[in-house]
Amino acid sequence: MKTSLSALLAVTIAMGAVGFSTAFAQGEADVPKNDTVTHGQLARMLVQKLGLTRVLPANPSDFECIMMLAQNGIYPSPTLKPTEQNPAPGWSLDPEAKVTLADLAVVLVRALGLTDKVEGDVADVQNWVNVLRNLQIPHETVTGGLAEVKPLDQVLTALPLFQMSPDPLTKRYIPESDALMLVGILTFPNLHVPVPAKPKPVTPN
Amino acid sequence: MTEKNALVLRIGMTAIMTVWMAGSAMAADRISVGNSLHMEYDDNIAQSKTDKIDSVKVTNQISLTLAYPGEVSGVNARYHMIASWWEARKSNEWTFDHLVDFDWSRKLTPQLGLNVTDRFVRRDNSELIDEDGRTVVGESSYLYNSLSGAVNVGVTAQTLAVVSGRWQLLRYEDEGQAEREDYDIYAGGITLRNQYRRDAVLLGELRYEKTSYVDGGKTVDYSPVLPGAEGKGRRQIPDRSHSAIMGGVGLEQNFSPNLIGRASVGYMLKEFDAANTDNESAPYADAAVTIASDPRTRLTLGASYSLYQSSLLSFSTQRRTAFSASLGRDLPGQLSLYLAGTYVNSDYQAKTSVDTVRESEVREGSEDAVALSARAVYWVDRPRKNAIEAGWTFTDLNSDLRSDYTRNRYDVAWRIQL
Numbered sequence: 152m153k154t155s156l157s158a159l160l161a162v163t164i165a166m167g168a169v170g171f172s173t174a175f176a177q178g179e180a181d182v183p184k185n186d187t188v189t190h191g192q193l194a195r196m197l198v199q200k201l202g203l204t205r206v207l208p209a210n211p212s213d214f215e216c217i218m219m220l221a222q223n224g225i226y227p228s229p230t231l232k233p234t235e236q237n238p239a240p241g242w243s244l245d246p247e248a249k250v251t252l253a254d255l256a257v258v259l260v261r262a263l264g265l266t267d268k269v270e271g272d273v274a275d276v277q278n279w280v281n282v283l284r285n286l287q288i289p290h291e292t293v294t295g296g297l298a299e300v301k302p303l304d305q306v307l308t309a310l311p312l313f314q315m316s317p318d319p320l321t322k323r324y325i326p327e328s329d330a331l332m333l334v335g336i337l338t339f340p341n342l343h344v345p346v347p348a349k350p351k352p353v354t355p356n
Numbered sequence: 357m358t359e360k361n362a363l364v365l366r367i368g369m370t371a372i373m374t375v376w377m378a379g380s381a382m383a384a385d386r387i388s389v390g391n392s393l394h395m396e397y398d399d400n401i402a403q404s405k406t407d408k409i410d411s412v413k414v415t416n417q418i419s420l421t422l423a424y425p426g427e428v429s430g431v432n433a434r435y436h437m438i439a440s441w442w443e444a445r446k447s448n449e450w451t452f453d454h455l456v457d458f459d460w461s462r463k464l465t466p467q468l469g470l471n472v473t474d475r476f477v478r479r480d481n482s483e484l485i486d487e488d489g490r491t492v493v494g495e496s497s498y499l500y501n502s503l504s505g506a507v508n509v510g511v512t513a514q515t516l517a518v519v520s521g522r523w524q525l526l527r528y529e530d531e532g533q534a535e536r537e538d539y540d541i542y543a544g545g546i547t548l549r550n551q552y553r554r555d556a557v558l559l560g561e562l563r564y565e566k567t568s569y570v571d572g573g574k575t576v577d578y579s580p581v582l583p584g585a586e587g588k589g590r591r592q593i594p595d596r597s598h599s600a601i602m603g604g605v606g607l608e609q610n611f612s613p614n615l616i617g618r619a620s621v622g623y624m625l626k627e628f629d630a631a632n633t634d635n636e637s638a639p640y641a642d643a644a645v646t647i648a649s650d651p652r653t654r655l656t657l658g659a660s661y662s663l664y665q666s667s668l669l670s671f672s673t674q675r676r677t678a679f680s681a682s683l684g685r686d687l688p689g690q691l692s693l694y695l696a697g698t699y700v701n702s703d704y705q706a707k708t709s710v711d712t713v714r715e716s717e718v719r720e721g722s723e724d725a726v727a728l729s730a731r732a733v734y735w736v737d738r739p740r741k742n743a744i745e746a747g748w749t750f751t752d753l754n755s756d757l758r759s760d761y762t763r764n765r766y767d768v769a770w771r772i773q774l
Binding site for chain 1: 388421423424430432434457459461469471472473475477498500502504505506507508518520522524526541543545549551554555556557561563565600602608609610612613614616618620624640642644646648650651652654656658659660661662663664665676678680682684686690698735738739741773
């Protein structure tokens with residue numbers, strides 16, 4: 152017990168040291184310019200910036216990131232109906248699908264919780280860009296825009312899915328039910344069968 | 357201070373210092389501090405069928421979050437502390453829960469990526485003694501940790517192999533609880549992902565899992581309570597340890613701008629260390645879709661079926677069927693509404709009972725658990741996540757093998773992110 156937990160502590164510290172040092176060493180230059188970012192890459196960066204990785208499996212796929220963002224109401228389209236200007240709205244799984252400035256503006260407005268500030272026709276991307284422009288939020292590069300995005304304090308809809316999975320690489324099992332509600336406490340119920348904590352067994356010899 | 361508590365303290369301090377040092381080194385926009393204050397009324401805190409005891413608790417949650425995204429490398433760290441004050445409680449009026457999340461990813465080459473995550477929970481579930489001196493709920497504080505690592509290797513331009521490993525551990529503080537429930541779970545697997553169409557990815561998955569109950573098989577001076585076989589077992593902690601192998605195929609698809617989903621199906625085999633049968637096999641299935649009927653509404657539906665870890669000491673496994681739905685809707689103005697529901701059916705068969713009791717002495721049965729939640733959020737300042745909230749959570753257990761109960765929790769909360 153002591154050995155395993157000490158090993159755990161050592162791993163945690165090592166991960167922290169390696170992770171932070173390499174992240175700082177990389178700096179902002181890591182982020183590709185806007186014209187080279189695919190939908191999948193933007194989704195990965197967004198879940199990191201929004202702090203959603205904690206409810207995703209290790210090394211989540213583009214799809215898992217996109218689904219998590221969709222569950223939290225974050226799409227790269229003003230509306231989800233195809234229009235002449237935007238015949239394929241929504242997230243794309245196509246590894247060749249590049250993020251446009253219009254996609255980026257809409258995603259940023261949604262991720263920043265500014266949707267209510269869009270004035271005029273919501274189908275017009277320019278009205279979404281205006282929100283960012285009025286608030287002087289950079290929106291012409293992925294790097295500049297993402298710098299403004301704050302982590303979500305809570306994830307409202309994402310917790311149940313990965314807890315339900317039979318996959319041993321993603322499921323989480325704690326007999327006492329409330330444990331898994333700590334993160335989304337009082338928000339969504341836990342999937343595991345609630346087990347009352349019982350007093351110590353008292354059985355005569 | 358016990359060794360365990362000292363360790364918790366060290367891990368907690370490490371997490372806080374890591375986040376603090378990172379915050380000092382980086383721009384403030386990468387750190388966020390959140391706080392939420394909850395007041396909750398619970399109508400059945402002991403989860404009892406007949407002797408319901410209601411309670412009020414006040415909870416304050418502070419979270420420090422660091423997010424440093426990048427295409428080549430990225431780091432996320434989060435420390436979450438929950439302080440709770442319990443009304444009408446003679447013992448431990450205050451409890452403190454701690455959570456630490458850490459996530460690090462790095463792309464080593466365009467075809468090779470590495471990711472490590474760790475989730476740590478220290479739950480303070482102290483024994484609950486009411487003002488009359490009665491033990492209402494037993495001590496069930498614990499440590500939980502899940503450490504995962506994964507490596508992505510590009511096999512071809514369209515195919516990616518993901519090799520993953522995971523170690524979970526659970527340790528209770530109470531000796532009796534620890535004897536029954538402490539475990540280590542080691543899992544490893546490989547997933548092949550093939551982009552077979554622009555909007556779809558085919559999956560092939562193979563998994564191995566070894567679950568070891570730490571005190572399984574230990575001789576004790578009492579007969580553990582075995583639901584479904586009360587008074588029949590030996591004076592020995594049943595050993596629910598097992599290994600499992602599972603393999604299957606899946607699909608992730610963007611069906612339309614409004615509908616994305618995933619599904620996987622396969623077959624799994626469990627081999628038990630100490631059950632009344634050597635092994636058990638079953639198909640498994642897992643599916644989820646997210647539907648956006650409009651940009652203000654999202655609905656997620658999920659379902660799964662598999663052999664799953666047993667919640668009852670008497671059985672080495674369960675067959676679990678689960679359904680879930682969650683709906684988020686932003687209403688005009690500053691209001692959002694969230695609804696969620698889950699249904700879980702657990703089926704327990706006598707042949708998979710533990711070998712400290714005869715199969716013929718075990719009663720088969722099933723359990724139905726329902727959980728519903730509704731939450732209204734009034735956004736005072738949405739970009740700052742400043743909100744007033746009200747919620748209701750309902751849970752109901754209907755079991756052939758243990759006591760049923762229903763429980764309602766109502767809360768109001770104020771949340772803000774700095």
